[in-house]
Amino acid sequence: MSDKELLIPASQTDSSAINAQTRRGRLQMLLLLLACAAPVIASYFAYYVIKPEGGKTNFGTLVHPVQSANPAWFGVPLQGKWTLLIARPAAECQIKDEKCIEALFLMRQVKVAVGRESSRVQLLWVNMDGKPVDLEVAKAYDEKVAGFKVVSLPTDSKQRTEFLEWLNKEGAGEQIQLIDPSPAKMMYIPVTNSPKEFASIKKDLEKLLRLNHKGENL
Structure with a gap:
């Protein structure tokens, strides 16, 4: 032991050792807390700085954040159902109007294509002009045959x-809009007659039905 060490009181030596241990303990605790908090910090950074992509889809475009839908607009229950919605004037939706008929046909076929899960999906056509639906169209796309519910625009301004x-x-x-069971618009889908794109729309809906049951009251 050196002369200098002999000159340091024992109480002071013990105190220095305790302080050093305390500092090491605090540093270790800080490192541990940082390690535990890293995933949370990373998620906040991704959300607020990088911004999320909202997941991947095969064809539809995800809406972020989702846009709440008011069932009072339609007079049809939305909560607990996945709803495919289209808005078209009845006067423009004739058998000869391929653009409108393609939209209705696509929605009907997507509902059929999900098979056993089809009861979880409803089809909604908002009649934008309130005129009578063409009889031929009504026969092919009524609620009993194709599952379409036809509603008018809200009367309240x-x-x-x-x-x-x-x-x-x-x-x-002009696109098909997908409303989740909360209810809120969470995706919109372009109208297409491409078999490949139809398969992609089907995959999008199947994925949502497979992964999301929350909020459904079926």
Whole structure:
């Protein structure tokens, strides 16, 4: 032991050792807390800085954040169902109008294609002009045959304005809109007659039905 060490009181030596141990303990605790918090910090960084992509789809475009839907706009229950919605004027939706018929046909075929899960999906056509649906169209796309519920625009002016703003957000008014069971719009889908794109839409819906049961009351 050196002369300098002999000059340091024992109490001071013990205190220095204790302080050093305390500092090491605090550093270890801090490192442990950082290690535990790293995933949380990373998720916050990804959400607020990088921004999420909202997952991947095969064809449809995910809506982020989702856009709440008001069942009062339609007079049809939405909660607990996956709803494919289209908005078209009845006057423009004739058998000869391929664009409109393609949209109805696509929705009907997607519902059929999900097989046993089809009872979890409903089809909604918002008749934008309130005129009678063409008889030929009605026969092929009524509720009993194809599962379509045809509703008119809200009569209340405030609700009508709210619905139209909701419908046309992100320029999606002409597309098929998918409403989740909460209910909220969470995806919009372009109208297509491509078999390959139809298969991709089917995969998107099947994936959602497989992974998401929360909120359904079937």
